[in-house]
Amino acid sequence: MQSLEHGLAVIRAFGTDRARMTLSEVAREAALSRASARRSCIPWWSSGMP
Structure with missing residues (x-):
């Protein structure tokens, strides 16, 4: 379950103003x-x- 939460947090980190980011x-x-x-x-x- 924690990996799902982490994956969703990563997806939410992106946005129209943050389409490309470093790790x-x-x-x-x-x-x-x-x-x-x-x-x-x-x-x-x-x-x-x-």
Whole structure:
């Protein structure tokens, strides 16, 4: 359940004014550690999403 919450936090971190962010920015906006943000982004990167 925690991974779902982290994934949703990462999705919510993005917006029209924040379409592209570094991993550190994603982590800060989602209030996650850099490691948690990275683990939440890996499925997107694996599917070819930037």
